Amino acid sequence: MVYIGRLAVAVAAFLTAAEASPIIQRPKNSTFSIQQISNPNYKRNGTRALQKAYAKYGITKGLVSVQSSVGGDVTATPESDDNEYLCPVTIGGQTLNLDFDSGSSDLWVFSTSTPSSEQQSHTIYNPAKSSTFKELNGFTWQISYGDGSGASGTVGTDTVTVGGLTVKNQAVELATAVSSEFVTDSANNGLLGLAWSNLNTVEPTQQQTFFANAGPQLQQNVFTADLRHDQPGSYDFGFIDTSKFQGNLNYVPVDNSQGFWQFTVDGYAVGDGATGGNSFSAIADTGTTLLLLDDNIVSDYYSQISSAQNSNSAGGFVFDCTEDVPDLTLQIGDYAAVVPGSLLNFSQNGDGTCFGGIQSDGGQGFAILGDVFLKAQFTVFDQGNVQLGFAPK
């Protein structure tokens, strides 16, 4: 928020000064003229000029308008064991902590429409208390996630603000049913989908994600993820904060035909071993906790940890907590994305064994690079150029 605060303060100060007193002091009743000169570096761009005017005056182009052309910056706070990362989102003046999920494309919330038995200790959104909520009559949604959880309900639109970035008339999906995984996850009051809008589940008319609505009107049509182990990280919208990573960003093209941030990994290495293996498809998924890979890679990795075993009771690969856990490197083009062993010893089982951060992707045809991977990389989700950028932190 510091970035936005500083810039906002600077802009406010400028505007105040301009309104309070003319910037150029001069004797009363004098006349003067200012010779305008053209700026040789200015590139005329009518579309951009119109967009900036719309944004400046909140003119809605079609249904949706963006009130800030600067962007937004929001803190991502890890829940216990980094299981998920929650961010404050304000909907019609009501703030709820939501899970930002680049693996799905619905913005849904616990609401007054959620059965009271399922509301439990959640923060719920009450559309009746929002002066800007509009019902989309007859619209419904239903979503099932890769981990077996799910939710469904009705749809409206409202003003949604994330870290200073506001989108008016954003589709907001009200849960009338949620699975037990969400009911018991009391800190998580819904999801804000950041995948591509062709994955949105609203019927009869598919809706645009918050970022699909906002991105094209921001300084840069990007959002970035800087997730951290056991400490707050951040999502930035509309700009790339170069202080959050080392070196240069390494970009890879994205195939968004299935709605994911999907790209090709060209190989892998375990520990300081040689890079090998076949190239494979992967998605960048902030809404998945672990790093889920092809069974052959998973077996190769755990063959390097002598006590490792695939435990039915634990639901995946475990090993003695005293073991040294090797790094995993994913080769993405020319970029070697290192996930340190410290992040691959994910959690303690309480019996002297630890649960691995690398687990099977279940053979679904692509790897899922979840938070375990994203904690080790600063990641740029570039909607404008349909690409992903990675850099070490």
Ligand SMILES: CSc1ccc(CNCCO)cc1
């Ligand atoms: C029950 S907490 C929860 C959080 C995020 C999601 C969405 N992504 C998961 C991978 O499919 C589902 C459930």
